[in-house]
Amino acid sequence: MSTEGSGPEESCPTSQRxxxxxxxxxxxxxxxRVLQLFQQLNVVPSRVTAEAMADRPQIExxxxxxxxxxxxxxxxxxxxxxxxxxxxxxxx
Numbered sequence: 001m002s003t004e005g006s007g008p009e010e011s012c013p014t015s016q017r018x019x020x021x022x023x024x025x026x027x028x029x030x031x032x033r034v035l036q037l038f039q040q041l042n043v044v045p046s047r048v049t050a051e052a053m054a055d056r057p058q059i060e061x062x063x064x065x066x067x068x069x070x071x072x073x074x075x076x077x078x079x080x081x082x083x084x085x086x087x088x089x090x091x092x
Contacts, residue, residue, distance in 0.1 A: 017046070018071050019092040020078060022059040026052075027083035031059055034081065037074050038063070056085070062092050 024030035031050050038045055038061065047062040063071065071089045078087040 017064050017092040020061045020089050022087040023085045024057045025083045030083040
């Protein structure tokens with residue numbers, strides 16, 4: 001699993017958009033398990049996409065007004081989900 005952006009919690013600019021990208025096994029519950037990480041924090045993503053690429057779904061969850069440190073923690077937790085093969089975040 002790879003994660004980017006570690007460091008102290010900081011406020012993010014209002015225009016900053018971040019994206020969690022995860023590659024999953026062909027498991028119909030993988031998307032829900034990753035989304036639950038956001039639900040537990042009462043966060044509604046601005047966009048969610050899932051696309052099957054060579055029988056492996058790629059999940060993208062976009063969030064706005066979110067700190068890099070907070071998304072790094074969610075990304076690390078997503079990497080612990082059994083059906084997630086890799087997880088990382090990027091600036092969108």
